[in-house]
Amino acid sequence: MNNSFINLLKIHFLEYKREPAVLFWTIIFPVALSLVLGVSFSKKDQVFQRAAIIIDLDKDNFFLSKIKNNINENNTLIYQSAKGQNSYGFHMKFDFVNREEAFKLIKKGLVSIILEPYNNNIRIFFDKNNSQAELAFFQLKSFLAEKVNVSYEIVSEEITVKGGRYIDFLLPGLICLGIMNSALWGIGWSFIELRIKKLLRRMVAAPMKKSEFLASHFISRVIMAAVEMLILCLFGYFYFNITISGSLYALIAVFICGNLAFSGIAVLVGSRAQNSRIGNGLINAVSIPMLILSGIFFSYINLPEAIHPVIKALPLTQLADSLRLVFNEGANFLDVWFSCVYLSFIGFMTSYFGLKIFKWY
Amino acid sequence: MSSCFLIWPIPLKNLLKMHMKPIIKINEITKKFKNLTAVDNLTININEGENTAILGPNGAGKTTLVEMIEGIQSPNSGEISILNMNWKNNEKELRKIIGLSLQETRFIDKITVYETMLLFASFYGLKKEKAEEMVILSGLNDKKDSLTMNLSGGQKQKLSLGIALINDPKIIILDEPTTGLDPHARREIWYTLKEQKKKNATLLLTTHYMEEAEFLCQRIIIMYQGKIIADGKINDLLKYHGARELIEFSFYGKKEPQFLFDLPDVKDVNIDFEESKIRLYVNNISKILPIVLTAANKAKFKILDLQCRKMNLDDLFLSLTGKSLNE
Ligand SMILES: Nc1ncnc2c1ncn2[C@@H]1O[C@H](COP(=O)(O)OP(=O)(O)OP(=O)(O)O)[C@@H](O)[C@H]1O
Ligand SMILES: [Mg+2]
Numbered sequence: 001m002n003n004s005f006i007n008l009l010k011i012h013f014l015e016y017k018r019e020p021a022v023l024f025w026t027i028i029f030p031v032a033l034s035l036v037l038g039v040s041f042s043k044k045d046q047v048f049q050r051a052a053i054i055i056d057l058d059k060d061n062f063f064l065s066k067i068k069n070n071i072n073e074n075n076t077l078i079y080q081s082a083k084g085q086n087s088y089g090f091h092m093k094f095d096f097v098n099r100e101e102a103f104k105l106i107k108k109g110l111v112s113i114i115l116e117p118y119n120n121n122i123r124i125f126f127d128k129n130n131s132q133a134e135l136a137f138f139q140l141k142s143f144l145a146e147k148v149n150v151s152y153e154i155v156s157e158e159i160t161v162k163g164g165r166y167i168d169f170l171l172p173g174l175i176c177l178g179i180m181n182s183a184l185w186g187i188g189w190s191f192i193e194l195r196i197k198k199l200l201r202r203m204v205a206a207p208m209k210k211s212e213f214l215a216s217h218f219i220s221r222v223i224m225a226a227v228e229m230l231i232l233c234l235f236g237y238f239y240f241n242i243t244i245s246g247s248l249y250a251l252i253a254v255f256i257c258g259n260l261a262f263s264g265i266a267v268l269v270g271s272r273a274q275n276s277r278i279g280n281g282l283i284n285a286v287s288i289p290m291l292i293l294s295g296i297f298f299s300y301i302n303l304p305e306a307i308h309p310v311i312k313a314l315p316l317t318q319l320a321d322s323l324r325l326v327f328n329e330g331a332n333f334l335d336v337w338f339s340c341v342y343l344s345f346i347g348f349m350t351s352y353f354g355l356k357i358f359k360w361y
Numbered sequence: 362m363s364s365c366f367l368i369w370p371i372p373l374k375n376l377l378k379m380h381m382k383p384i385i386k387i388n389e390i391t392k393k394f395k396n397l398t399a400v401d402n403l404t405i406n407i408n409e410g411e412n413t414a415i416l417g418p419n420g421a422g423k424t425t426l427v428e429m430i431e432g433i434q435s436p437n438s439g440e441i442s443i444l445n446m447n448w449k450n451n452e453k454e455l456r457k458i459i460g461l462s463l464q465e466t467r468f469i470d471k472i473t474v475y476e477t478m479l480l481f482a483s484f485y486g487l488k489k490e491k492a493e494e495m496v497i498l499s500g501l502n503d504k505k506d507s508l509t510m511n512l513s514g515g516q517k518q519k520l521s522l523g524i525a526l527i528n529d530p531k532i533i534i535l536d537e538p539t540t541g542l543d544p545h546a547r548r549e550i551w552y553t554l555k556e557q558k559k560k561n562a563t564l565l566l567t568t569h570y571m572e573e574a575e576f577l578c579q580r581i582i583i584m585y586q587g588k589i590i591a592d593g594k595i596n597d598l599l600k601y602h603g604a605r606e607l608i609e610f611s612f613y614g615k616k617e618p619q620f621l622f623d624l625p626d627v628k629d630v631n632i633d634f635e636e637s638k639i640r641l642y643v644n645n646i647s648k649i650l651p652i653v654l655t656a657a658n659k660a661k662f663k664i665l666d667l668q669c670r671k672m673n674l675d676d677l678f679l680s681l682t683g684k685s686l687n688e
Contacts, residue, residue, distance in 0.1 A: 004483035197467040207456035
């Protein structure tokens with residue numbers, strides 16, 4: 001049998017096979033990037049530690065006042081141990097929040113340890129498997145012994161914070177970046193290239209079924225993006241011990257919807273351009289702002305509040321945020337359904353308009 | 362009785378014409394790009410089995426015309442019907458019966474000749490065997506497993522041609538199928554096409570080569586600036602023009618030799634100052650040449666590199682437009 005759809009699909013993979021450089025850039029490169037960035041940002045002991053202190057507004061707390069005596073106006077404790085052979089110092093910033101907020105912060109990796117005053121005693125929450133949190137605990141320990149004189153109890157089973165390291169933040173972001181690039185270049189650019197070569201019109205005149213042509217592009221991209229995600233996940237699991245804390249179905253849903261969104265955008269981007277400079281420019285104009293704003297490498301929390309709504313409307317932000325929820329905060333489908341609907345909507349709208357203005361000839 | 366009456370008044374010539382069915386009807390089509398009219402209100406019929414070549418210099422509108430026939434571009438006004446179907450309503454049927462090659466197509470770089478053929482075969486719902494057959498027919502069997510990016514220009518043209526013929530089309534439309542090829546490769550393509558012709562296809566091609574038009578086609582259409590300036594069989598065209606032969610020579614100087622225009626029986630004079638060449642279009646060289654030579658002598662005009670020959674299409678085109686076909 002000589003099936004046209006299978007032939008169209010096969011061509012994408014033959015191209016991959018015969019151009020191994022493409023494989024490097026789409027698969028090895030993200031893994032290498034996550035290795036380099038993950039190792040350099042995650043394992044190094046941060047000079048600045050952050051801790052959350054749970055405050056109960058109803059009670060006047062002795063512990064709180066003791067802490068407050070030791071911190072500066074930025075809520076930062078600057079500690080220096082007595083001079084000697086093993087003398088050391090650290091800075092630790094405290095966030096005074098309620099219980100719920102504290103656990104949110106630790107899950108997001110914004111603090112590495114939580115202190116909760118409790119009947120003249122304090123409970124300390126941190127993840128023993130997290131080296132940074134462990135360091136924070138040892139630093140606090142000597143401070144507490146010296147300056148506060150309070151007994152404490154360690155509660156670690158309530159939290160295993162995997163999402164606290166930079167790599168936990170980075171890896172889902174890299175998967176999203178892969179989905180975006182795979183669609184924009186693999187679909188959008190491929191359309192433009194075929195048009196430049198006058199091959200697109202030749203194939204349509206052949207008569208190629210347009211639906212098969214579009215589907216072959218979409219499916220080959222989804223397969224490649226899935227392989228890329230799988231490799232990143234396996235790498236993350238074996239090297240950084242990253243596991244998916246949420247539901248696998250939610251992960252698949254987010255992944256498919258992300259691919260829909262970016263495939264649609266790619267169809268729109270590749271719908272008319274007839275030369276490589278315009279094509280390149282269009283793809284960069286779409287991808288670079290998202291790459292910067294959507295918090296793939298660094299959280300957008302530090303960007304001005306005023307533009308947060310805009311940032312959150314970007315498909316890459318929606319995709320990355322919901323994928324991180326699934327990876328790090330144990331989200332299930334109900335937590336991400338809105339993003340899925342939103343991403344699919346973007347995908348359908350952009351492909352609808354893209355196909356309306358599509359230049360086949 | 363009544364049937365006798367009906368047939369009787371029709372002249373024999375028209376009876377023959379009735380036998381020739383128009384397969385492509387083009388009615389007053391115009392195509393404009395901004396303020397440039399690439400095809401200007403053209404009307405042509407092309408009959409079944411009538412091989413037609415469209416000649417014309419660069420920018421004449423050949424590609425624009427054939428791409429409108431192929432349904433790739435659409436005219437601003439006018440209609441095209443092919444076997445009484447049109448592109449708006451019958452695209453699917455038309456695609457099946459037309460085979461075409463574009464003036465310029467590149468293929469997917471990392472795909473082999475055979476895989477490319479296989480892909481196009483599958484668009485028509487054809488089997489693998491057909492793809493193999495076409496690789497052989499296009500003379501690419503030794504290049505079967507080469508990537509298309511490694512093919513020479515001529516091999517790429519052969520591949521294009523093979524794809525154009527893969528569905529055994531009723532109508533074959535080729536846009537400059539042999540441009541840029543060496544004479545040998547060009548001949549190979551001609552023979553492939555002649556072979557295909559045995560399957561009763563109608564061939565429409567554009568070309569810059571007169572020999573190609575003469576070898577493959579009975580009918581010649583010459584286009585210039587979006588219009589048809591000549592249309593017919595080669596011999597008829599030359600006859601219609603009034604001259605059959607020409608006298609060609611070089612000269613010195615920048616002034617028009619006035620005496621040439623006073624000669625009797627010269628149908629047309631073409632003076633090319635750039636190449637310092639003069640062409641006289643005549644009907645009877647042996648009678649006129651002595652007169653020309655005597656007149657030149659009298660006018661103290663020096664004739665160099667004298668040539669006398671039968672007119673060909675290129676000469677015809679030159680006399681019609683003042684431009685060479687290959688320009
Ligand atoms: N898409 C387009 N946009 C603007 N102008 C165009 C376009 N396509 C063709 N033209 C113009 O229309 C005219 C006819 O072009 P066309 O390609 O039909 O010429 P041609 O006879 O095929 O020439 P050649 O022998 O060089 O292939 C040219 O002047 C060309 O510049
Ligand atoms: Mg052309």
